[in-house]
Amino acid sequence: MKKMNPKNKNGVKITGTGSYAPPLSVSNDDLAKILDTTDEWVYTRTGIRHRYFNEGRPNYTMAVEAAKNALENAGITAEDIDYIMLSTCTPDFFYPITACLVQNETGALNAACIDINAACTGFVAGLEMARGLLYSGYDRILFIASECLTPQVDFYDRATSVLFGDGAGAVVLERADKTFASVMKAKGVSADEPILYYKIDYEANTPFGGKTPDYAKKLQMGGKDVYKFAVEAMPEAAKAACEKAGFALDEIDLFIPHQANIRIVQTAVKSLGVSMEKVYTNIENHGNTSSACMPVCLDELNRAGRLKEGMKLCLVGFGAGLTYGAIVMEI
Numbered sequence: 001m002k003k004m005n006p007k008n009k010n011g012v013k014i015t016g017t018g019s020y021a022p023p024l025s026v027s028n029d030d031l032a033k034i035l036d037t038t039d040e041w042v043y044t045r046t047g048i049r050h051r052y053f054n055e056g057r058p059n060y061t062m063a064v065e066a067a068k069n070a071l072e073n074a075g076i077t078a079e080d081i082d083y084i085m086l087s088t089c090t091p092d093f094f095y096p097i098t099a100c101l102v103q104n105e106t107g108a109l110n111a112a113c114i115d116i117n118a119a120c121t122g123f124v125a126g127l128e129m130a131r132g133l134l135y136s137g138y139d140r141i142l143f144i145a146s147e148c149l150t151p152q153v154d155f156y157d158r159a160t161s162v163l164f165g166d167g168a169g170a171v172v173l174e175r176a177d178k179t180f181a182s183v184m185k186a187k188g189v190s191a192d193e194p195i196l197y198y199k200i201d202y203e204a205n206t207p208f209g210g211k212t213p214d215y216a217k218k219l220q221m222g223g224k225d226v227y228k229f230a231v232e233a234m235p236e237a238a239k240a241a242c243e244k245a246g247f248a249l250d251e252i253d254l255f256i257p258h259q260a261n262i263r264i265v266q267t268a269v270k271s272l273g274v275s276m277e278k279v280y281t282n283i284e285n286h287g288n289t290s291s292a293c294m295p296v297c298l299d300e301l302n303r304a305g306r307l308k309e310g311m312k313l314c315l316v317g318f319g320a321g322l323t324y325g326a327i328v329m330e331i
Contacts, residue, residue: 011178011329012131014307015140016074019169019299020065021286022054028162035158042162043284047262051165051287054148058092059166060101063146066168066295067106070142073302074172078108081172083138085130086115087122087145087291089320090152102144111142120258120319121184122291123169124327127315128182134175144170145291159223163261165287169295179312181245183237184325187229227264230318234258234268237326238316245328249274251312252328254301258317259283259293268316290319307331 028039099113146168318324
């Protein structure tokens with residue numbers, strides 16, 4: 001793959017971060033009260049001990065809180081934003097889009113709005129799109145990823161119900177003279193035998209007959225197939241993004257993977273030949289929050305003072321579709 005010209009540094013700067021976790025923290029022991037499982041069984045197989053459930057509130061309210069925190073961290077007001085991009089695979093409405101709900105609640109009156117959905121790869125895909133918008137004339141973008149997965153989960157299914165949590169993360173983005181390289185790919189699957197999916201719950205409603213396909217109405221996942229795909233796809237995407245950026249793998253200061261399962265992360269990292277010391281994870285306390293994983297990680301790192309000027313990050317993820325991709329960026 002052809003490397004970027006190192007002088008061509010049309011990158012992005014993260015000027016603010018924010019996140020939000022719902023108040024209800026659910027431990028493995030809590031789940032063991034309704035499932036045939038234990039804390040040891042869940043933790044040794046997934047790396048998860050806790051996750052947050054957004055009970056009784058719509059998804060967009062989490063997005064609003066994360067957005068407000070990011071704006072405050074950036075030291076700007078909502079009116080300074082001229083584009084709101086929101087990643088979610090769990091919207092409260094088909095329409096209006098969630099970004100418009102956030103615009104109304106935050107007072108970002110000058111912002112255009114759009115939702116995107118690339119499932120768990122949504123933050124990587126959206127960050128690539130946001131960069132394009134910045135260089136098409138927009139000056140400041142608020143990019144939020146907010147996911148309320150628990151209503152989709154079958155809590156009688158031990159294999160999937162222990163994995164997922166709810167939450168939101170947000171970043172404020174501006175143009176910067178920094179390296180930025182992205183690689184996005186997909187491996188489309190059949191609708192008849194999807195590996196990971198959640199069916200929209202509606203039936204055919206026309207005067208001409210017809211029947212809606214009878215897919216299951218809860219989140220379904222083929223764990224072995226997802227694992228096999230992820231441990232190959234993430235190293236492939238990370239290597240390709242590093243090559244495109246003109247960096248060697250050992251030049252990356254920090255890898256932030258999709259927080260799906262600690263075993264997936266460890267296997268992918270081993271394949272890359274990277275030490276886990278250069279990998280940031282928060283899956284133990286949050287579980288898998290789909291596209292919200294990465295911006296929540298960024299906010300935790302930022303508030304802990306671990307994001308330093310000039311650092312090279314690699315964000316790498318995968319999701320339903322199947323989609324996968326990576327971004328290498330200087331901050």
